[in-house]
Amino acid sequence: MSAPALCLEKVERRYDQAGSPLEILRGADFCVWAGQSVALVAPSGAGKSTLLHVAGLLEKPDAGEVFIAGAATVGMDDTARTALRRGEIGFVYQFHHLLPEFSALENVMLPQMIAGLSRREARERASQLLHYLGLSGRAKHRPSELSGGEQQRVAIARAVANRPRLLLADEPTGNLDPKTAEHVFEALEALVRATGLATLIATHNMELASRMNRRVTLHEGFVVELD
Numbered sequence: 001m002s003a004p005a006l007c008l009e010k011v012e013r014r015y016d017q018a019g020s021p022l023e024i025l026r027g028a029d030f031c032v033w034a035g036q037s038v039a040l041v042a043p044s045g046a047g048k049s050t051l052l053h054v055a056g057l058l059e060k061p062d063a064g065e066v067f068i069a070g071a072a073t074v075g076m077d078d079t080a081r082t083a084l085r086r087g088e089i090g091f092v093y094q095f096h097h098l099l100p101e102f103s104a105l106e107n108v109m110l111p112q113m114i115a116g117l118s119r120r121e122a123r124e125r126a127s128q129l130l131h132y133l134g135l136s137g138r139a140k141h142r143p144s145e146l147s148g149g150e151q152q153r154v155a156i157a158r159a160v161a162n163r164p165r166l167l168l169a170d171e172p173t174g175n176l177d178p179k180t181a182e183h184v185f186e187a188l189e190a191l192v193r194a195t196g197l198a199t200l201i202a203t204h205n206m207e208l209a210s211r212m213n214r215r216v217t218l219h220e221g222f223v224v225e226l227d
Contacts (some may be wrong), residue, residue, distance in 0.1 A: 002033075002034070002070075003067070003069055003070030004031040004032055004033045004034075004067070004069075004070075004198070005032055005033060005034050005068070005069055005088075005165040005166045005197075005198030006030075006031065006032045006055055006066075006067070006068060006166050006198060006200065007030070007031040007032075007066075007067040008028050008029060008030045008031070008051075008054070008055065008061075008064065008065075008066055008067075008223070009029060009064055009065045009066075009067065010027045010028070010029060010063065010064040010065070011025050011027070011028040011029075011054060011061045011063070011064035011065070011066065012025055012026055012027060012028075012061055012062045012063040012064055012221075013025040013047075013050055013054055013059065013061050013062055014062055023221055024047040024050045024221060025047060025050060025051065025054070025061070025218075025221050025222075026220065026221030026222060027064070027221065027222060028051065028064070028218075028221065028222055028223045029222075029223065030051075030216065030223040032166070032198045032199075032200055033198060034165065034196045034197070034198050035192070035193075035196045035197070035198065036198055036199070036213045036214065037189070037192050037199040037201065037212040037213050037214075038199065038200050038201070038212060038213065038214045038215070038216060039201055039203055039208070039209035039212040039214070039215045039216070040052075040200060040201065040202040040203070040216055040217070040218075041202075041203060041204070041206065041209050041215060041216075041217055041226070042202075042217045042218040042219075046217075046218040046219075047218050047221070048170070048202040048218065049170055049202070051202075051218065051223070052168050052170050052200070052202060054066060055166075055168060055200065056085065056089050056091060056168045057073055057081045057082075057084065057085045057089065058085075060074060061074065068084055068088050068089070068165070068166065069088060069165050069166075071084065086111075086114070086115060086162065087115070087162060087164070088164050088165050088166060089164050089165075089166045089167075089168060090159030090160050090161075090162070090164040090166070090167045090168070090197075091159055091167075091168050091169070091170075092152070092155050092156055092159045092167065092168070092169040092170070092172045093155070093169075093170050093171075093172070094170055094171040094172065094174040094175055095175065096143065096151040096152055096154065096155040097155065098143040098151060098154055098155060098158070099143075100142060100143050100144060101142070102142065103139065103140050103141060103142055104130060104135060104138055104139050104140070104141055104142075104143070104146065104150075104154045104157075105123065105126050105127065105130065105139040105140065106126075107143070107154055107158055108125075108126035108129055108130060108154065108157045108158045108161050109122040109123055109125075109126045109161075110122075110158075111158060111161050111162055112125060112126070112161050112162060115162050122161075125161060126139075126157070126161060127139065129157040129160065129161060130154070130157055132157075132190075132191070132194070133153045133154075133156065133157055133187045133191070134153070134187065135150060135153055135154065135157070138150055138154075147180070148175060148176050148180060149176055149180035149181075149183055149184050152172060152173070152176065152184045153184060153187050155172075156172070156184070156187065156188055156191065160191060160195065160197065163195075164197070165197070165198060166197070166198045166199075166200070167192075167197050167198070167199045167200070168199075168200050168201075169188075169199070169200070169201040169202065169203075170202045171202055171203060171204065172184065172188070172201065172203075173185060173203070173205060173208065174203075174204065181205065181208070182208075185208050185211075188201075189211070199212075215227060
């Protein structure tokens, strides 16, 4: 069996709060495999964002190890971690963070061009992704000209433009009405099925969480499987 796309091994993460340590993760063990969609459901303040930041190599754990596609990352320098993050991990946040001065197509092209693809190759890949997500007719529109659901679908296309192994999403439908959230989640589901992505999504939406392969929560700094 191939290595998990993501594996946390005895991960600890704490912050200094008024001179005393605030322990968020206390030895978290957790893996996600290719093609799996995992919902991370926990109350606000439980550490969902911290877990995503550590998994996405945005923060280093205070102890333990983070494996991306079998590669240990804690000992890597910042340059190596950044390269791995750009190539292997995609991010979607609650707010789309699209660049306002660029069209939907250009927003999806940019990460590919930064990674070294030609403009032609990046345009072709971006066009394919927007078409797949039902946005062919909106490719030339800037973010301000798109609806909330359209903006999030562009953000998803941008997150997977470089063909990452792992997609991390932090409340990606949190700002959307239920019907729009459903459309965005359906697009995300279809993309996971089509590409074999490993996906970890922090969400408060239990209806959407129930449709994913697995559900986990955080309890006293540990990752706990639900159901």
